[in-house]
Amino acid sequence: MSTATVQAEAPASAAGPAPITEPGVYDMSNETYHAHRYALSSSGARKLLPPSCPAIFRYEQDHPQPPKKVFDIGNAAHKLVLGQGPKLVKIDAEEWRTNAVKADVKAVRDAGNIPLKPSEHETVHAMADALRRHPVASLLFDPERGTPERSLFWRDDKTGVMRRARLDWLPNPRSGRLIIPDYKTCRSANPEKLAKDIDEYGYHQQDDWYRSACRSLGIADDDAAFVFVCQEKTAPYVITVVEVNATSRRIGAARNRRALETFAQCTASGYWPGYSDDIEHLSLPPWAEIRDTQEYL
Incomplete structure (x- = not known):
């Protein structure tokens, strides 16, 4: 198993980062990564x-939408678990209602940091502990065994x-099966809820997407595992480590292929359709038909 070379990206200009044309592993900020919108991401594929x-x-x-308060806990936990990311700034107030506190919060966000x-x-901090x-x-996030937040770029062979x-x-890189972890915060780490x-x-889909990236760049072979480390955001901050099964991965791969083809077609035509271009013939939901049939007919 070979490992792709980590490349440092040149600083972005005012017009945004220059397009990446060479496949590889890049060291860049999260903001710069998301600015490469010509390249399709896993979340983008799902949105298509x-x-x-x-x-x-x-x-x-x-x-692009500005940061939302609802994501602060997850983003802050990522920072502490991975050891890389925006600075966490404690605002000494539980209620953010006064103009002074709101100004402090805004200043923190404007600086690219996370107010808490x-x-x-x-x-x-309790979650990270x-x-x-x-x-x-x-072990999966042991600082001695890996590097946080690397951006992978590669070209799809078919499209x-x-x-x-x-x-x-x-x-x-090491001998034996490579395990690539992804950290998720959640309301429940119960396996039934996670399914x-x-x-x-x-x-x-994310599982297949990331495996494809690692295979394409020589980071991992077909035997590599991709796991989700899911942690609850309330005490006692329970953790469940999940690996998606083979059937689910095949479904994810098929959906990703459809998304790639859709992205290629839309990019070529310049036309990005809505839900349907045809007249849709709709009926009541089955539960509504049963309800109204019993009541009125």
């Missing part, structure tokens, strides 16, 4: 397909589309 559509994908690419309430600051005590997760992925953790999350959030 139902229940979304290409028109929504294109709009969100052209109109005192209780949130305590929570994310819990992960370091977990027998499996602590010519440039693809991208940002690994939470790139393990060091539903895999379907709802398309984690089986």
Whole structure:
């Protein structure tokens, strides 16, 4: 198994980063990575397909949204677990209602950092401590065994589309099976709930996407494992490590192939359709038909 060379990207200009044409592993900030919108990401591939559509994908690419408070805990936990990312700034107020506090919060966000309430600051540190005590997760994110947040770029052989992925953790080359972890925060790490999350959030597509990146760049072979380290955001911050099964990965691979073909077609034509270009003939949902049939007919 060979390992792709890590390349440092040149600083971005005011017009944005220059397109990457050479496949490889790149060292860049999260903001720069997301600015390479000509290259399709796993989240973008999922947005192209139902229940979304290409028109929504294109709009969100052209109109990036500012950071949302709801993601602060997850992003802050990522920072502490991975050891890389924006600075965490504790705001000494549990209520962010006064103009002075709001100004402090805005200043932190404008600087690219993450503002946290005192209780949130305590929570994310407790989450990181819990992960370091977990027998499996602590080894997967051992600073001596890998590097955080590497950006992978490679070209799809069938469509010519440039693809991208940002690994939470790139393990060091070693003998034996390579295990590539991805850190997720969640409301419940119960395996039954996580099975539903895999379907709802398309984690089986992410699994195939990241495996494809690592195979294409010589980082891993077909035997490599990709696992999700899922941690609850409430005490006691339970952790479950999940590997998607083979059937789910095949479904994810098929969906990714459809997304790549859709992206290539839309890019070539300049047309990004909505849910349908035809007249849709709709009926009531089955439960509504049963309800109204019993009541009115």
